[in-house]
Each structure stands twice: as structure tokens, then as C-alpha cells.
Amino acid sequence: PLHIQAAAIEAIRDGHTRYTAVSGINELKDAIVDTVQKDYGLTYRRDNVLVSCGGKHALYNLFQTLLDPDDEVIIPAPFWVSYPDMVELTGAKSVEVPTREIDGFKLRPEQLEKVLTPKTRMLILNSPSNPTGAHYRRDELDALAETILRHNLTVLSDDIYYRILFDGQEWVNMAMLGERLKERTFIANGVSKSYCMTGWRIGYLVGDAAVLSAASKIQSQSTSNPCSIAQWASVAALNGPQEDVEKMVQIFQERCSYVLKRLAEIPGVTCYKPNGAFYVFPNFSCTFGKSVDGRVIKGSLDLADYLMEKANVAVVPGSAFGEDSCLRFSYAISMEELTEGFDRISRAIAALK
Ligand SMILES: Cc1ncc(COP(=O)(O)O)c(C=O)c1O
Numbered sequence: 414p415l416h417i418q419a420a421a422i423e424a425i426r427d428g429h430t431r432y433t434a435v436s437g438i439n440e441l442k443d444a445i446v447d448t449v450q451k452d453y454g455l456t457y458r459r460d461n462v463l464v465s466c467g468g469k470h471a472l473y474n475l476f477q478t479l480l481d482p483d484d485e486v487i488i489p490a491p492f493w494v495s496y497p498d499m500v501e502l503t504g505a506k507s508v509e510v511p512t513r514e515i516d517g518f519k520l521r522p523e524q525l526e527k528v529l530t531p532k533t534r535m536l537i538l539n540s541p542s543n544p545t546g547a548h549y550r551r552d553e554l555d556a557l558a559e560t561i562l563r564h565n566l567t568v569l570s571d572d573i574y575y576r577i578l579f580d581g582q583e584w585v586n587m588a589m590l591g592e593r594l595k596e597r598t599f600i601a602n603g604v605s606k607s608y609c610m611t612g613w614r615i616g617y618l619v620g621d622a623a624v625l626s627a628a629s630k631i632q633s634q635s636t637s638n639p640c641s642i643a644q645w646a647s648v649a650a651l652n653g654p655q656e657d658v659e660k661m662v663q664i665f666q667e668r669c670s671y672v673l674k675r676l677a678e679i680p681g682v683t684c685y686k687p688n689g690a691f692y693v694f695p696n697f698s699c700t701f702g703k704s705v706d707g708r709v710i711k712g713s714l715d716l717a718d719y720l721m722e723k724a725n726v727a728v729v730p731g732s733a734f735g736e737d738s739c740l741r742f743s744y745a746i747s748m749e750e751l752t753e754g755f756d757r758i759s760r761a762i763a764a765l766k
Pocket residue numbers: 466467468469470493539542543571573603604605606611615616
């Protein structure tokens with residue numbers, strides 16, 4: 414959006430080009446506190462906020478701060494590709510728990526109970542999800558809450574797609590289910606997805622002040638503050654008009670319907686209808702075992718390679734997200750590109766015998 418660009422240019426002209434406080438400028442922390450108050454109905458203070466160099470950096474800092482070797486972290490699959498690697502970099506173990514398409518790719522309490530051990534430290538929830546677009550409803554979170562409290566788990570709620578929700582669904586996360594859950598939940602978020610600012614690298618954590626103070630020390634010895642200019646641009650993004658976000662959500666929803674229609678036309682392919690974000694995660698296992706020119710498609714990686722070579726379309730194999738039956742498509746591209754892409758995909762899939 415133009416007003417965000419203007420704020421960045423103004424920041425340069427005004428000389429906001431020096432180091433800032435490691436954990437972020439107060440103006441941005443206040444904008445984050447206000448946004449969370451407005452959108453979540455939750456009250457935090459400046460010292461509950463740590464601004465980092467992107468959502469990814471926020472997550473990385475939290476894992477480095479909280480996790481010890483041999484801790485176990487529960488990651489419902491399909492999951493965003495970076496979680497297991499980031500967790501394992503700390504020496505902790507990632508415990509991947511497959512969820513089912515018929516459950517909307519959402520973790521059920523009995524599945525959570527089954528994998529708990531005395532070493533379980535954290536549960537990661539990403540809603541709406543990359544790659545499935547699934548969003549946990551209030552009753553589904555409620556069902557998990559009792560186990561979380563009983564086992565004293567920390568929750569990482571990765572809310573990076575929270576503004577991109579379809580059909581007027583309620584925005585809700587674990588921290589919003591009461592004070593005891595708020596105390597044990599860390600919110601990870603950022604401006605990348607909501608404001609088309611992926612390259613600006615501003616993300617943030619909201620949660621317990623003592624933990625975030627420790628995380629800030631880690632950040633201090635790695636990156637120091639996030640880019641000062643991008644921080645001022647993010648103040649404008651959060652405090653400024655939000656109409657562009659609403660328009661963007663509307664456009665994503667239209668594209669999502671189109672993508673689902675095109676996928677339904679491919680024989681044998683099924684797809685969970687996303688509740689938000691800008692991805693679909695269709696099941697393409699009907700193509701596995703088929704071949705073309707002596708080349709057999711054995712799984713999602715083979716299929717993604719084939720579509721790249723034959724159709725010149727980039728999709729991500731489901732295996733990267735812990736579910737080999739599927740492919741992940743992003744529809745954060747124009748309708749023209751989507752139409753052309755699906756024409757090519759349909760032809761390439763039809764060629765498999
Ligand atoms: C689920 C999820 N979390 C976090 C991130 C990181 O976002 P950022 O670009 O702000 O680092 C992404 C980016 O793709 C994501 O999909």
C-alpha cells in the first residue's frame with residue numbers, strides 16, 4: 414500500500430536510519446499492543462512485545478529461548494516447513510502428529526493426549542494454516558485447552574495469516590480462551606502476509622515479558638534491532654487504513670473459489686476447502702504409480718518435479734509439509750497466471766497414464 418511506502422520514505426528523510434532499541438521502537442510496540450487489543454480483545458504492555466526481523470526470526474528467537482535439548486515439541490502435520498528444523502536446531506525433538514483431511518487437518522484432543530510425554534514442552538498451532546488454510550474454531554481450541562492446561566504446555570500460536578479469513582469467520586486463538594491460556598501462549602505474527610510486506614522483514618512475538626526479555630538478549634547478540642525504516646513503515650501499516658487488507662482478503666477468496674473449481678475438474682483429485690491464508694493443499698495421490706515416457710510418479714516430490722519440467726509450474730511437494738499425498742499451491746498470483754497455470758497442470762496430469 415502507498416501510505417506504507419510513503420512512511421518508509423519519510424522515515425529515511427527524517428533520519429530514522431540509526432540503531433533502535435534491540436526489541437523495537439516504542440511506536441511500533443504501541444501499534445502492536447493496540448492491534449492485539451482491537452483484533453484479539455487482549456491487553457498487553459510494551460514489555461510483552463519483541464519486534465524481530467520477520468515472523469520467522471520471531472519464531473526462531475522463541476525456540477532458542479525456551480527449548481532445551483531433549484524437550485519435545487508437538488507439531489501437527491501438515492505443518493509449515495520451517496518448524497521442525499528450527500526446533501531441532503535447539504537440540505529439542507519435533508514430534509510430528511498427522512492430522513486427517515476429514516478432521517479439516519486439525520489436531521484432535523485424543524491425538525494430542527497420545528503423544529504427550531514428561532518431556533513435552535510446547536505445542537505449535539498455526540491457524541489459518543500454511544499449507545492447508547485450515548482455521549481452528551473456538552470449540553476445537555476449547556477441546557484442546559483442557560489437555561494443554563493439565564500438562565502445563567506452552568503454546569506457540571503462529572497467527573501470521575490471521576487477517577486472511579474467509580466467509581466472515583470468527584478470529585480466535587488459544588490466548589483468547591481465558592487468562593490461564595493467555596499466560597502460556599506466545600503469539601507470533603508480522604506484517605509480511607497481511608500487508609504484502611514480505612521483503613521488509615518485520616515480525617513480532619507477544620507474550621510473557623520475562624521470556625521475551627531473554628529472547629531480546631539472543632536477538633541483541635545476533636541481529637540487533639530490525640531495520641529502522643521497515644519498523645516505521647510497519648507503524649503506518651498497523652495504525653493506518655485497513656481497507657486494502659479487506660480488499661485483499663476478498664480477492665484471495667475469489668481466487669480460492671476458482672482454484673477449487675479447477676482442482677475439482679481434475680479426475681481423482683480431492684481438496685480440503687481452506688478457511689483462510691492463500692494456499693490449497695490438494696490430494697494428488699491418484700496420480701501416484703502412473704507414468705509418462707517411462708517416468709513413474711512415485712510421490713509428491715516426483716509429481717512436483719514433473720509439473721515443473723512439463724508444465725513450467727512451481728508447486729511444493731506435500732512431503733515438505735509432512736504429508737506426501739498432497740501438493741501445495743499458492744494462489745498469491747494474478748487470475749491470468751492462475752488460469753494459465755491450471756490449463757498447463759490439467760494437460761500435464763491428463764498425460765499421465
Ligand atoms: C506459517 C508461517 N509462519 C511464519 C512465516 C514467516 O513469515 P515472515 O515472512 O514474516 O518471516 C511464514 C512464511 O511463509 C509462514 O507461512
